[in-house]
Amino acid sequence: MKVNLTKNQVTIILAFFWIVFSLLFTQYNSRLYDQTVVKLLSVDRTDISDPSEEGRQDLTGQIQNGPRKGEIITLDAPLSFSQGVAPTYQKGSQLFVDLSGKTVTIISVKRDRYVLLLLGLFILLVWWVGSKQGVFSLISVGLNIGMLLLAVALYVTWPRLPLIAIMFVTGIITTALSLILSTGWHKKTVATIIATLTASTIAWLIGWLVMTVCHDQGLRYEDMQFLTRPYRQIFIASLFLGTLGAAMDIAMTVVSTVMELLEKNPSISSKELIRAGQSVGKNVMGSMTSVLLFAYLSGGIPFIILYLKNGWAFAPSVEMTLSLEVARALVGGIGIVLTIPLSVVVVAIMYRKGGA
Template sequence: MAVKSAFNRPFNWVILLFCIIFVGLFIFTFVNEKFYQTPIGQITHIENKSTSQITDEHHNKDIKHKETLKIKILNGKFEGKTATIQHDYVESQADSEAFSKNNKVLLHIDKHPNDAYITEKKRDSLVVAVTGLFLLTVLLVGRKIGLQSILSLIINTLIVILAIYIHNQSPTVSLFALMSVGIVISTTLTLLLVTGWQWRTLITIISTLLGTFLCIGLTQLVIQLTGGQGLKFETMTFLTLPPKEVFLSSVMIGSLGAVMDVAITIASGMNEILRRTPNISMARWALAGRNIGQDIMGTMTNILLFSYISGSLPMILLYLKNENTITYTISMNWSLEISRAITGGIGIVLTIPITILLMQLWFKLRGVRQ
């Protein structure tokens, strides 16, 4: 009876359908070699030829392995044939990768199977597993809201990719302008999906966009006044785009999520307070909104900081291992990341009073309309 009752709820069928699709895709990744244009092989045998200790010019010690790999090719014109290749790797795997028997790998083959070399492991099974578990967790915890969040995540990803694609096809079109348009569309669709069409949704959209673009405007002003001193744009010299434009675009995308979170938290909190205590004074209502903003301001700023600097941790260790000073290492790896975090923090701080003022303005113009 309990099982029958559970499937009387339509959303449980959605979760069951998702689980079936997820398991099906996961199983498919083990037999999908024929769908790849890139040659794929499976390692059938590994023979260790030699193991030696090596030391570089900075006295970093490592162990180097030389192996002979036998790989059965699973697709393409050499399907069914076996390639025997030499493979070297160091235990730290700083610039190489270790493989195990039965690993499936992507290959590059010139004319003969024995000319092949490994480009990387075939990781689609891991990607599907991690992505599926994440989406399933969101659905189980968030239910309908979780499904809307997944849809907004997909839409936002497509918008960013589309902006990059358009700029790549038409380099004369500003990347920053494309991202700005994408941010407006993304914010509107995300908040409509997550919160639905309510009076506070419009306030959240406006405060999110104002907070985001104001902090970007201030960042642009500071860069103009200081000439960008202290910002290590040379770490992006491999780009064929103006580094400042790429930097501002990345700041805008990174700040948007935190600013949106602050705006929706304050707007929803103030709306709930007003619903429960409709006779609250305007000053007390604004103070409540400010207290909510103060409670989340520090945590959201820290989330931005940790998110940005965590990605550069491997590079910091690599710099230090090669005898660079700690100040040079931090300036080269954390200059742009800390600047992004500070800019996002400014956006968070600005969004708090903007949201409170818009809530008060709406109250004065329209009254309390639930």
């Protein structure tokens, strides 16, 4: 008997099987790791009620991989009130440990289960919403991640290569790949690429100029102090890539609207065209700027809470953790604003030259 399943039913079935697969796979995939994995069998901890106190956790676990697989070991871990440096471990958790020294050292918690679950659900949601176009979007994301990793590998292997130039080339390629795979190759794509790259470059130049003139006053690079490369150069290079995403979205919206207006009314005046593009841009500019701002600031919230729980004042905590994120958001916001008029100008030039 032939069974016809709807797209929603297929998505639900695939999501169920992915959840089961993720839970089972991550529970028994320890042999795939080079680092030693230990599964906690019991946890005995001392309770602490004062932020100045430090407790202890006596852990018993079983080694899951390597030549000592199956061996029962004991671990001693600190416990802090804020749990920032010394988290609370639970029975059944899996840990990465180092057995090379005289004592067992805990490296981190094994969290691949949550990563795999979220990744699978994300892929299913994109496919469910976007169908074929969603698949191309996923391919675009994968290629962009590969390009970014390649750029980082090039810089790490050959440190004398100019990082800013590497990031600009990477940004150009990833922008083109994203738009071609998502919309195809036509005038709209070309106009969006030109507007996105132009606006992002101008915004980056403004950010670099302001930082240079002001001698980086107000920027706190302490969060980047662990880097073995010039942190200022890395931060400046990251500003360009951070602006591309939001500028690309705005450019596609404005370009699509303006091109549709030109196709329906080729005799429309430049003034009316600019007014229409600005009207569309105003409707999405505020929301996109807010999205960009919160996307950057949200990463610093855990550190602000960590500093506050350890006795820091509010103002120094915010300055320490969010100065770089605010700078990124401001440069990105400038890029969003510049993208609107640039998109209209690029479309007008391309369309008029095309003989319309």
